Amino acid sequence: MNVKAQKFFSHKAVTFLVSFFAALAPMLLWACRTTSFIFVDKVLFIGFSQLLFWLMVANAVFATVLAALRWRLPSWALQPPKWSAIAECVTMVLTAVFAIVGIAEIIGTGEGIGMAFREAAEMTPVFIAYFLVAVFAFFFPSVGNKKARIAILCIAAVLGAFGALFAIYPPVYYKFLSDPVVIDTGSDYSVVFATSAEGTGYVEYEYDGKTYKVYDESDGRINGTSTIHSVNIPYEHLNNNTYRVGSMRVFEVYAYGGRNGRTIESEDYSFASPSTEDMSVLCISDWHTRTKAAKQSIENIGEYGAVIMLGDAASCMDTEDLAAEYIVSFGGDITGGEIPVIFARGNHETRGAYAAELSEALGMDKFYYETSFGGYRLIVLDSAEDKTDDNVEFGGLADYSAYRYRMIDWFESLQATEQKTIVICHSPTIAVEEDIIDRAYAKMEELGASIVLSGHYHYCALEEDKWPLITYIDGGHGGGDFIASRVTFSSDGIDLYACNKSGEEVLHKQVSWDGTVTK
Ligand SMILES: [Fe+2]
Structure with a gap:
């Protein structure tokens, strides 16, 4: 077996590929560390999963050292010590297992797959740097063919030049991710929109003969380091009015100055708030990134x-990207910025x-509040x-119980x-x-x-x-399908209608204002 194994590992390409995949495995595990549920303790990246990560790192280093010995030392390659075949077999088996675990992690992250890819993309420079150091320290000196050496150096130089350019000017086309979403915060409207990279945000409109250009700012300082932009506008300024949003790309903010990109501006949006007694509202819940099915x-x-x-x-709300894509953009897509x-x-x-950071990003003072639509009183509670x-x-970062007690104190302060x-x-x-729970239902x-x-x-x-x-x-996603609801308020009562993504009716009932089912 040893002879066969030695012969197999005498192929330099085999050792090179083993070290490549051995280095790839911990990167994949790292990329999935925040969302994957394959390992019980994975959500906190502790215990077994972290031990596994460091085993993968050790295996990557070991595989690279073994490959380097093959490439750099001809005497080792011709007459390796007896233990080397065993060590190389063990490394290869571990690499295969770790690579499968890493790939399974990416697949198993489910709805977190987009985030895992983003994490992997962020890790790519680390992976490339590790790999290039290994290539130039161990493998490149053993390449005898002069043309091959020149070709490798040219490719490395071009990659290095593009890498440096992209580090300064990220290769992202600057655009709005969707129409804005206009959130009724209980005290005003928050016009929220997202851009494909960091920049400023403003809303422009005319009201009472005056032109307003209101920025996403704090105490006069414009926020230029977010991809989600929110601007609070008084109710009366936006109702039955038109507005547009704009944004200037910001590459970097310096202590003295900054490096900015182009400014983009949207079309005009005509905003209308429901003001009639008969009004239909779309209810949507638990989409868990399944925005396509929801739509x-x-x-x-x-x-x-x-x-x-x-x-x-x-x-989870692990990154700004998640909030931008699944709250702001989704909200913009289903409202067109006009309701x-x-x-x-x-x-x-x-x-x-x-x-x-979510409430501030959405321009909301609190997640529990009250507002009115068309004369109906809507009270929003936050179960956290x-x-x-x-x-x-x-992970020791929750204080939601105290928060809920503050919420119930506020709720009890409301007047009929x-x-x-x-x-x-x-x-x-x-x-x-x-x-x-008892206090909340008594107050209701x-x-x-x-x-x-x-x-x-x-x-x-x-x-x-x-x-x-x-x-x-409300239904939300389940079993590959999605249930959305339309709730219609009128003087007669509340009409509840739900359908799935094929358009089949799932529920249709009516409730009177005294809380009894009438149909
Ligand atoms: Fe939930």
Whole structure:
């Protein structure tokens, strides 16, 4: 076996390929570390998964050293010591296993695959640098053919030049990712839009004979380091008015000066808020990055004049890109920037490194608030997480219980009005604390709320008895299909209609304003 193995490993290309894949494996594992669920402890990249990562790194170094010995030392290649065949076999088997694990990780990340590829792309310079050092230190000196040496050097020089150029001017075409999404924050509108790279953001419109150009800024300093831009505009300035958005690309911000790119400006958007008593609202929940399936269902739902986004856009808010793609762009695509959106945070928007920045990025003061559409009172509650703060998934960074107590104090401070009232919350459970749940439903009764609109459970149903107040569970994605809902408010009551992406009706019921099912 040793003789056969020695012969096999005497091919320089074999040792080269083994070291290549041995170096690739830890890169793939690293790229998937935030979202993959293949290993139980993977979400925190601790314990077994981190041990596996360092084993992969060690294997990559070992495989490179063995390959280098083959390439650099002719005497070693001709008469290697006995242990070398065993070591090379072990490295090859480990490399095969690790490479399969790495590839399985990428495939197994599910909805996180886009993020894994982005992480892998960010890791590419590290991988290339490691590989080039190995190539030029160990392999290149052994290339005897002069033409081959010149060709390798030319390729390396061109790659190096493009690498340096792209590091200074990232090869990303600057554009809007979608139409804006206009979020009703409870005190104003937040016009939110995303660009393909970092830059500034502004909204331009005319109101009462005056031209306004309002920037995404803080205390006079324009924000130029985000891809999500939000500008808060008073309700009366935007209702039944036209506006456009613009953005200047910012490559770098210096202490004194900066390096900017081109400025882009959108078409004009005509914005209309529902003001009639009869109004239809699109409800969408739990799309978990399945925006294509969600849009297929929405195409079949009919006309709507506003949107309620009920949360769970992706498995987590790990990066700004996720929020840009699955909240801002998706919201822009389904509204065209011309009707308002109510955004209720899902429990998956409370996880990941970007979760703490989400409210500011969307121009929202809080995720619990109240507003009015067409005379109807809409109260948005934020269930935040569906687990207690000590759950391992939060990595010690959760203080949602105290947050929910602040929310319930605010909710209890609200006064009853003559308006017909609807409560919106990602999860109808409202909280994990029993006393908060009791207080929330007692307050809903006191305010005369008629129904709770929610999601979270990935099935579509009108629940009459499961919670103290009649509750509509919007469907979201499940089993490869997607269920979207159209909720129509009128003086007669609430009409609930849901369909899947084939346009088949899933549910159609009516509820009176006193909370009883009429049809
Ligand atoms: Fe959820």
